[in-house]
Amino acid sequence: MPTLFLDPGRLRTELALEVATPVADELGGFTQSWAETGIVFAHVEPVSARSRPGADQMLETMTHRITLRHRAGVASGMRFRKGPRIFAIATVHDPDESGRYLVCTTREEGR
Numbered sequence: 001m002p003t004l005f006l007d008p009g010r011l012r013t014e015l016a017l018e019v020a021t022p023v024a025d026e027l028g029g030f031t032q033s034w035a036e037t038g039i040v041f042a043h044v045e046p047v048s049a050r051s052r053p054g055a056d057q058m059l060e061t062m063t064h065r066i067t068l069r070h071r072a073g074v075a076s077g078m079r080f081r082k083g084p085r086i087f088a089i090a091t092v093h094d095p096d097e098s099g100r101y102l103v104c105t106t107r108e109e110g111r
Contacts, residue, residue, distance in 0.1 A: 006067065006101060010043040015066070015080040015087070034079070042068035042080070044087075047105075059109075063090075066104045070094065074102055 017038045022030040047063045064087060066080060080087040087106035095103050 006043070011041045011068065013042050013044045013082065015040050015042055015044075015068075015082050017071075017074065018079050018081055020077065020079075034081075036081075037073070037078075038071070040068045040071060040080075042066050044082075062108045064106045064108060066106055068102055068104070070099050070102055074104065080104075080106065 016036045017040055018034040019037050020032050021035050023033045025031055043066070045065050045067075047065050049060065049062045051058045051060055053059070066087060068074075074089070074092050076089050076091055078089045080089070085108060087108050089104050089106050091105040092102055095101060
């Protein structure tokens with residue numbers, strides 16, 4: 001498999017990597033709280049956008065491809081945050097299986 005060449009200068013978007021942690025409530029259930037596990041620098045590129053009607057408004061969804069240096073523990077179900085923007089991680093893979101980079105497919109819900 002050919003090695004992926006990526007200019008490291010493109011990894012300039014600072015993102016917070018967050019993991020969901022369940023927090024018990026008074027009724028015996030759980031709520032979801034997000035905890036920051038680290039800061040990464042990545043290349044964020046939009047892939048697609050979609051609008052769909054829902055609850056008397058249009059719901060906007062965008063997918064992005066986020067490329068970052070390899071980091072252990074990144075998995076689907078986690079998310080990236082950049083200010084008010086939230087990128088939910090759908091898939092994670094090593095594009096050339098060299099252990100240098102990770103490519104994450106993410107979904108950003110409209111605000």
